[in-house]
Amino acid sequence: MSVGPSDGTPGGGGRTNLFSPVSVDRISEVIVEQVRLLIREGKLVPGDRLPSERSLCEQFGVSRVTVREALRVLEASGLVEIRVGARGGAFVTQPSSERVGKGLAELMTLASMTAGDVTEARMVFELGILPLVVERATEEDIADLRVLVEQGLNELENGSYTMAMSAAFHVRVASAAHNPAIEMLVRTFHGPMLMSLQQAHIAAPLMGPRGAHEHFELVEAIEQRDIDRARTIMTRHLQRTADRLAEYANPTLEDPGNEE
Amino acid sequence: MSVGPSDGTPGGGGRTNLFSPVSVDRISEVIVEQVRLLIREGKLVPGDRLPSERSLCEQFGVSRVTVREALRVLEASGLVEIRVGARGGAFVTQPSSERVGKGLAELMTLASMTAGDVTEARMVFELGILPLVVERATEEDIADLRVLVEQGLNELENGSYTMAMSAAFHVRVASAAHNPAIEMLVRTFHGPMLMSLQQAHIAAPLMGPRGAHEHFELVEAIEQRDIDRARTIMTRHLQRTADRLAEYANPTLEDPGNEE
DNA sequence: CTACCAAGAATGGTCTGACCAATACGCTCA
DNA sequence: TGAGCGTATTGGTCAGACCATTCTTGGTAG
Numbered sequence A, B: 001m002s003v004g005p006s007d008g009t010p011g012g013g014g015r016t017n018l019f020s021p022v023s024v025d026r027i028s029e030v031i032v033e034q035v036r037l038l039i040r041e042g043k044l045v046p047g048d049r050l051p052s053e054r055s056l057c058e059q060f061g062v063s064r065v066t067v068r069e070a071l072r073v074l075e076a077s078g079l080v081e082i083r084v085g086a087r088g089g090a091f092v093t094q095p096s097s098e099r100v101g102k103g104l105a106e107l108m109t110l111a112s113m114t115a116g117d118v119t120e121a122r123m124v125f126e127l128g129i130l131p132l133v134v135e136r137a138t139e140e141d142i143a144d145l146r147v148l149v150e151q152g153l154n155e156l157e158n159g160s161y162t163m164a165m166s167a168a169f170h171v172r173v174a175s176a177a178h179n180p181a182i183e184m185l186v187r188t189f190h191g192p193m194l195m196s197l198q199q200a201h202i203a204a205p206l207m208g209p210r211g212a213h214e215h216f217e218l219v220e221a222i223e224q225r226d227i228d229r230a231r232t233i234m235t236r237h238l239q240r241t242a243d244r245l246a247e248y249a250n251p252t253l254e255d256p257g258n259e260e
Numbered sequence C: 001c002t003a004c005c006a007a008g009a010a011t012g013g014t015c016t017g018a019c020c021a022a023t024a025c026g027c028t029c030a
Numbered sequence D: 001t002g003a004g005c006g007t008a009t010t011g012g013t014c015a016g017a018c019c020a021t022t023c024t025t026g027g028t029a030g
Helices: A027-040 A053-060 A064-076 A097-110 A115-128 A130-136 A139-157 A163-175 A180-199 A209-223 A227-249 B027-040 B053-060 B064-076 B097-110 B115-128 B130-136 B139-157 B163-175 B180-199 B209-223 B227-249
Strands: A080-083 A089-092 B080-083 B089-092
Touching: A027 A053, A027 A064, A027 B097, A053 A064, A064 A080, A064 A089, A064 B064, A097 B027, A115 A130, A115 A163, A115 A180, A115 A227, A115 B115, A115 B180, A130 A209, A130 A227, A139 A163, A139 A209, A163 A180, A163 A209, A180 B115, A180 B180, A209 A227, B027 B053, B027 B064, B053 B064, B064 B080, B064 B089, B115 B130, B115 B163, B115 B180, B115 B227, B130 B209, B130 B227, B139 B163, B139 B209, B163 B180, B163 B209, B209 B227
Parallel strands: none
Antiparallel strands: A080 A089, B080 B089
């Protein structure tokens, strides 16, 4: 049918485009926008399945290639997930903090952000949310945190403690603020943090008995709703992480002389 | 040539996959990963141009469709920008906070985040960075802020004040902290904020003379390096925004009885 | 000599039609 | 009734083709 060039589509040929303001570079982009809108409006909810590629071709009146490119963009944006096989297709995904943070972490590492920058932002944020955490933490939150602390101590004993463990703890703390935006933000911080640290092969030594103990103390303070103590502990905890980071980034400085 | 299934590729058939651990669904994804790696390693820097689609086909030994899908993903991830015409092609982009925040804002709106959540997170963050801002703001920062305040007052007079204006101000304040991570985060906050507000058609009335004046006062406090005053002003400013938001979200409450 | 315009080449955007691989459903047969 | 084997559905890829856009180049007119 030739959706190609100079068919009836306005904006295609050299006709006056008086009332068809901006049109179309890239048909696939139009499709993306349409689906995006449907999702935003709630007409497509997580779990819903888009029609098959071949169906979409007919409905949009374009070729399968075009539809596929649109689906690729939607997939890369984290809006849909594509499964193969019968009953496969494009499924609208549950927007998750993880997915968001992941893509973000990628670009953060590329942007001109140092580990120090991230740490600083992290200090601002993780300290700032402490009042909320202390006020809102439920028993379930605290129980979860206890488990994480214990896991951390175990892993520490057999030397398998990773930064991921620490990140999980801090994210769980943030989630006790019971605010999705805050949780996502903290999660976002820890993404690029892990990446840059792991790249530098300094994951393991960053956490030690002292840090793990501070995690323990923090949970206690939260449980006792002691905001001042919590803040003190967190400040010390993050500050030492920052110092350690600076030390690795600039090893010429004198040795701070503490373990952790 | 059939790059298809049971060619020599390990992992395709039922052979022992002893040393070819995870195989390859989706060739385009492999290409994406390769380019991503080149960019991360710095072998491709912003401004560089990737080979043309047809060249990439040959180099990777795949069809153009596959290369194009890979490029689409890279483009959607904000890693490359594609230009048409002679001397066109895929150009590695300068990773910008804007681009990052934009994609993120998209997903934030879809996640189960209310305007209240975002505002709360915003208060934590924007208050937390004030010490940094007050300490580090340069004369240039302050001059820029003055310009924004003046623009705001002008727009206020002729009734064209928008939330975008306010967002620009707050982002500029954050950038005075001279920490890319912080700037990006604040930018991220304002993205979904604008979207949700504009959707609700309450953009205009949210800002008034009082808010604009507070912007002015804030700049003054920053210039005088008066952290306490800055914090006071910002707290009041954000708190009223929060109240106003709550009011719109739940209009049954009594009218707080202030203008702005 | 300059300025403008036309032909050409390079490149992305799209179409068509085909085949393969993966998956789930349903039917047949024991 | 249960297990196994087709078969239809669907995404993944290929091949070759054409068009629109854009830059380059060279020639022509002033």
